[in-house]
Amino acid sequence: MPLRDLYLLSPEISIVGVAFIIIMLDLWIERKGLLPILTIVLLGLPLGFTISLWGTEEQAFDGVLVVDTFSIFFKVLLIGVVTAVVIASQETAARFRRFQGEYYGLLLMATAGLMLMAATRELITIYLSLELSTLSAIALVAFFKDTRSTESGLKYLVLSGVSSAIMLYGMAMVLGVTGTSSLVEIAKAAPVSSLADNPALLLGVVFIVAGFGFKIASFPFQMWVPDVYQGAPTPVTAYLSVASKAAGFAVLLRVFYLAFGDFSSDWSMLFGVLAVISMSLGNFAAIFQTDIKRLLAYSTIAHAGYILIGLAAVASRVPGGEAFGPQGVLFYLTAYAFTNLGAFFVVIAIANKIGSETIDDFAGMSKRSPLLAGLLALCLVSLIGVPPAVGFWAKLYLFNAAVQADMVWLAIAGAINTAISAFYYLRVIKVMYLSPAPTEERVRLTPPIGLAVAMTTTGVLFFGIAPWFLLDFAIRATSGFPG
Amino acid sequence: MHVGTGASIAFWIMAVVAVVSASGVILLKDIFRAALLLVVSFLSIAGIFVTLNADFIAAVQVLIYAGAISILLIFAILLTRDVQEGNPSNRLKIPGMFMGAVLLTALIVVFVNTEWRLSTEAPLDSTTAALADLLFSNKFVLAFEIASVLLLAAMIGAVVLARGEDE
Amino acid sequence: MHGDYFNDYTAVLIASVAGVVLVLTAFVGSLLLSPRARSALKDIPYECGIEPVGDQWSQMHFRYYPFAILFLIFDVEAVFLFPWAVVFLSPFLTSAIFYEMLIFIGILGFGLLYSWKKGVLDWR
Numbered sequence: 001m002p003l004r005d006l007y008l009l010s011p012e013i014s015i016v017g018v019a020f021i022i023i024m025l026d027l028w029i030e031r032k033g034l035l036p037i038l039t040i041v042l043l044g045l046p047l048g049f050t051i052s053l054w055g056t057e058e059q060a061f062d063g064v065l066v067v068d069t070f071s072i073f074f075k076v077l078l079i080g081v082v083t084a085v086v087i088a089s090q091e092t093a094a095r096f097r098r099f100q101g102e103y104y105g106l107l108l109m110a111t112a113g114l115m116l117m118a119a120t121r122e123l124i125t126i127y128l129s130l131e132l133s134t135l136s137a138i139a140l141v142a143f144f145k146d147t148r149s150t151e152s153g154l155k156y157l158v159l160s161g162v163s164s165a166i167m168l169y170g171m172a173m174v175l176g177v178t179g180t181s182s183l184v185e186i187a188k189a190a191p192v193s194s195l196a197d198n199p200a201l202l203l204g205v206v207f208i209v210a211g212f213g214f215k216i217a218s219f220p221f222q223m224w225v226p227d228v229y230q231g232a233p234t235p236v237t238a239y240l241s242v243a244s245k246a247a248g249f250a251v252l253l254r255v256f257y258l259a260f261g262d263f264s265s266d267w268s269m270l271f272g273v274l275a276v277i278s279m280s281l282g283n284f285a286a287i288f289q290t291d292i293k294r295l296l297a298y299s300t301i302a303h304a305g306y307i308l309i310g311l312a313a314v315a316s317r318v319p320g321g322e323a324f325g326p327q328g329v330l331f332y333l334t335a336y337a338f339t340n341l342g343a344f345f346v347v348i349a350i351a352n353k354i355g356s357e358t359i360d361d362f363a364g365m366s367k368r369s370p371l372l373a374g375l376l377a378l379c380l381v382s383l384i385g386v387p388p389a390v391g392f393w394a395k396l397y398l399f400n401a402a403v404q405a406d407m408v409w410l411a412i413a414g415a416i417n418t419a420i421s422a423f424y425y426l427r428v429i430k431v432m433y434l435s436p437a438p439t440e441e442r443v444r445l446t447p448p449i450g451l452a453v454a455m456t457t458t459g460v461l462f463f464g465i466a467p468w469f470l471l472d473f474a475i476r477a478t479s480g481f482p483g
Numbered sequence: 484m485h486v487g488t489g490a491s492i493a494f495w496i497m498a499v500v501a502v503v504s505a506s507g508v509i510l511l512k513d514i515f516r517a518a519l520l521l522v523v524s525f526l527s528i529a530g531i532f533v534t535l536n537a538d539f540i541a542a543v544q545v546l547i548y549a550g551a552i553s554i555l556l557i558f559a560i561l562l563t564r565d566v567q568e569g570n571p572s573n574r575l576k577i578p579g580m581f582m583g584a585v586l587l588t589a590l591i592v593v594f595v596n597t598e599w600r601l602s603t604e605a606p607l608d609s610t611t612a613a614l615a616d617l618l619f620s621n622k623f624v625l626a627f628e629i630a631s632v633l634l635l636a637a638m639i640g641a642v643v644l645a646r647g648e649d650e
Numbered sequence: 651m652h653g654d655y656f657n658d659y660t661a662v663l664i665a666s667v668a669g670v671v672l673v674l675t676a677f678v679g680s681l682l683l684s685p686r687a688r689s690a691l692k693d694i695p696y697e698c699g700i701e702p703v704g705d706q707w708s709q710m711h712f713r714y715y716p717f718a719i720l721f722l723i724f725d726v727e728a729v730f731l732f733p734w735a736v737v738f739l740s741p742f743l744t745s746a747i748f749y750e751m752l753i754f755i756g757i758l759g760f761g762l763l764y765s766w767k768k769g770v771l772d773w774r
Contacts, residue, residue, distance in 0.1 A: 009625070016632055020760060023639065027767045062622040102643045109636045116629065125626040132633045139640030153644070173593075179600045182622075191598065200597035203589070490656055493663070533659060543729050551725040558718040561710045608655055612740070615733030619747045627730070627750065631757040634723045638761040641719040642770055645712060 005060035008067045010049040011075050012112050012119075018042040019108035026101020036093070036448075039086050039104045043079060050075045057480060063184065064122040073330060073477035074118035074250045081243045081337055082111045088345045088452035089235040091352045096143065103143060107239065110136035114247035121258060123171045123181040126251055127164070130215065133247065134160045137240060141232040152231030159224040160214060167211020173204030174259075186259040195266040205260060205267060209274070212255075215248030217241070218278040218304035226285075229297035234351065237293060238344035241300045242337045249307055249333055253326055256311065264314040272312035272410050278305030279417040286424045292347050292359050295424060299383060300340070302421060307332050309398050309414055313405035323478050324401035328394075330474040335382070335394035335463060342456035343379035345449060346372050353443045359428055364437020372445060373432045375457045380425040382460050385418055390460050393467040494534045501527040514563075518556050525549040536606035539614050716770045720762070727758050 006013065022039055029035065050072055058067050086104060093103055113133030120126050138160065142153025175181055177200050178189040195202040214221035229237045256267055282302030289295040310329035350365065350372055351357045365373040382389030385396075395418065402410040445453065463470045504523040511517045525548040532541035607613055617623055695702050734751050765771060 005621075023764060027764070061625045062620070064622055064625050098646070099643050102639055106636065106639060106643075109632065112632065113629075120625070122622070122626070124623065125629065128626050128629040128633060132629060132636060135633060135640060136636045139636075139643055142644055145644065176599055177597065179602075189600075191600070198597060199593040200599070203593045487656060533662075536655060538655075539733065542732075546729055547722075547726060551722040555718050555722055558710075558715065562712055562715060564709050606655070611733050611736050615737040616740075618730075618733060619737070619750055624746075624750050628753055628757075630730075631727075631754045634726060635757050635761045638719060638723050639764065642716055642765060642768055645715045645719075646768070646770070 008053065008058055008060040009065060011046045011053070012115055014049055015046040015108050015112045015115065018045060019105040019112070022108070023101045023105040032100040035100050035104055036086055036090060039108070040083055043083050047076070047079045050079065063182065064120055064125050066119060066121055068480055069477045070480065071119035073473060074246060075115050077246055077334055077337060078111050078114050078118070078243055081239065081341065082107055084341055084452050084455055085235050085239045088238070088348055088449050090448040091446070092233050092235050092348065103140070106136040106140050110140065111243065114243055117247045118250035121183040121254055123175070123183070127168060127171065131164060133244065134164070137244065140236045141228055143233055143236065148231040149233070152228045155224055156228045159221070163211050163214035163221050166207050170204040170207025170211065173200045173207070177201045177204065183255060183259040187261060190262065193262065195263045206270070208255065209270065212248050212252050213274070216245045216252070216304045217300050218308060219274055219281055222278065222281065222301045225301055226294045226297040230291060230293045234293065234344060234348045238341050241296070241344070242340050245300070245304060246333045246337065249329055252311060253329060257326070268312050268314045271308050272407060275305045275308035275312055275410065276413045278302065278308060279413065283417050283420045286421070289424070290359055292357050292362070292428065295359065295428070296340070296343060299421065302417065303336055305417070306395065306398060306414055309402050309410050312410060313401035313407060324397070324404050326478040327471070327474045328398040328401040330477055331397050331471055332394040334470055334474070335390040338456050338459035338463065339379050339382040339389070339391055342453065342460055343376060343383065345453045345456060346376040346379065349445055349449045349453060350443055359431055362428065362432050363435035365432040365443070367437045368441065369443035369445070372443060375453060377429045377432065378457060378460060380429055382464065384422045384425050388461070388464045390463040390467065392464065490534045494531060497527040497530040497534070501531065515560055518553065518560055521556065522549055522553045525553065537610060539611045716765065720765060720770070723758065723761070727755065730754065
């Protein structure tokens with residue numbers, strides 16, 4: 001194991017190291033308030049390592065770990081997300097006296113798993129990274145240990161177990177047909193030119209998609225989302241909805257472009273169909289929700305559907321030219337991270353004060369807290385995809401990718417779904433602005449969560465007005481694609 | 484590849500035992516007996532690994548599954564209240580059986596119709612050293628170390644969930 | 651060579667057959683030889699002594715569970731130690747293998763230290 005390999009792995013090593021330090025310090029430090037501050041400060045370490053690696057195109061561990069702009073893009077995104085979530089967790093974490101260090105430690109370990117998912121290209125390593133993130137997330141989901149949180153944790157545990165079993169079975173079949181678990185070798189060893197000619201390879205690919213579908217919360221493994229999102233501590237919900245989705249898409253892009261790139265005409269249609277089902281399912285179910293967390297849960301299924309359009313639009317890639325599909329996916333994931341985190345953080349800020357997550361209790365929020373109501377409205381508008389919010393550009397790029405790939409029907413399905421989704425997002429805004437407030441009591445924004453809200457909503461507005469900064473990064477991150 | 488008659492007979496006996504005991508696990512009402520049958524199933528699968536010349540995997544199967552996992556499972560049953568009530572009557576029995584049958588058919592069709600990549604090399608007499616060479620090679624050492632962090636996360640998660648707020 | 655592999659398992663086969671036969675003999679033997687006299691009194695747990703009260707199923711306390719988890723985790727660690735020990739002195743490997751295992755055990759050792767400090771190992 002040469003030292004250079006360790007340097008290339010340094011973001012992951014350092015984030016696990018930070019997790020150890022926080023968990024250890026928790027055993028001795030009495031002032032638990034220091035832990036989150038220390039976590040945020042120490043997160044500068046993995047972030048620094050990651051940024052220092054920007055621009056390198058190297059492989060380590062015999063090609064298992066790959067450090068390229070693509071993986072670094074996701075690592076920066078994931079570290080950013082976990083930092084924001086740690087900041088936003090303050091008031092929630094105050095609800096449990098013990099296990100402060102473990103809460104932050106598990107968040108960091110989950111992030112390490114997700115970072116590795118985005119940076120490895122060998123099936124066994126990918127699987128273990130995925131399990132690392134999932135296991136840590138299960139404990140986080142059940143962290144409150146009340147009935148609802150425990151039920152969520154149990155559901156998450158059982159369904160993630162089922163989905164990883166299916167995915168592992170699919171990986172085993174791919175291994176049985178190609179004789180290798182390395183993505184690059186799979187591409188070389190695949191014995192046929194079309195998936196339909198080799199049933200086991202086809203079934204293996206379908207099973208792998210199903211397993212990753214759990215991570216990105218898309219059909220056919222979307223049923224856990226509403227219950228788990230509702231019962232979990234809200235910062236954890238926000239983390240799952242954004243970070244786990246981003247890493248899931250990173251690994252999907254990597255696996256399908258790298259290992260099964262020759263079969264793109266086969267799986268493109270598969271992802272297209274999954275995209276339409278996920279969008280429609282999420283959006284229709286979201287219309288009937290009365291709980292804001294459940295509404296955002298169904299909305300996250302719908303957004304997984306939108307992002308899948310980018311995977312389906314593989315044919316938009318001109319040989320030697322730009323890959324609109326992956327670019328759109330990366331742009332959308334970042335935009336979605338800012339927007340959805342913003343929405344969840346505002347919900348945390350409001351729910352911590354009024355003690356309710358029911359949409360009707362948000363009535364008259366424009367009077368009780370004009371700022372929070374305005375910011376939530378901004379995030380919801382961004383989720384619909386209306387300018388000047390960043391969500392508009394995200395949808396535009398993805399639908400454009402579909403059109404470029406001669407999949408106009410996908411773009412149309414996406415547009416129809418956007419219209420449907422506007423209905424339930426606008427309903428929340430309507431309740432906040434037009435319904436009379438039950439009390440005149442003000443809802444104040446406290447500093448830690450306020451900082452998190454400010455960080456994310458600034459991103460929503462800034463990248464909405466100047467999307468080319470983000471697009472530039474997305475283009476550079478996918479320039480070496482598939483890599 | 485030529486497989487000896489003895490190995491073939493052993494395979495079929497253990498395959499039947501594995502399937503029958505696994506069916507017992509899902510059909511029995513008494514969950515304690517179901518757990519014990521699961522151990523039988525694990526052991527016969529270890530035997531199948533032996534007939535496949537995977538001796539190290541067979542040992543792992545006995546140590547981890549028949550040993551540790553079963554103990555954990557029986558522990559979990561001992562921690563449960565109202566264990567006599569057994570499996571609650573399952574409303575989804577029929578759809579479950581239907582899905583199982585569909586999956587089984589699909590798998591059989593796929594396995595029969597696929598050209599598998601068969602190894603032409605003779606099986607190793609002992610796989611442990613060969614596995615170790617791979618496991619500690621540069622290629623898989625990352626997975627190996629991730630496994631330890633994974634186990635640690637499981638440990639911490641279990642402590643967090645099993646210990647109450649006030650102790 | 652191939653035959654040798656399965657010959658190694660002859661002992662396992664004999665042991666399993668002997669185990670099954672012994673248990674079956676005991677069961678069938680007692681079934682055939684023992685006199686049968688069934689009555690309600692015979693079916694109670696203690697034929698003489700105090701009447702049993704309540705349920706025979708006693709729920710165990712949840713605090714035993716972390717022990718089981720710790721056992722499982724170190725069992726998995728032990729499984730990795732076997733192949734490591736087999737190739738440890740192999741001339742083809744560098745000293746890296748030593749440090750690889752050191753890191754692995756170190757990470758799990760951290761977990762043990764954590765559980766210890768957290769009071770999981772205390773028998774209260």
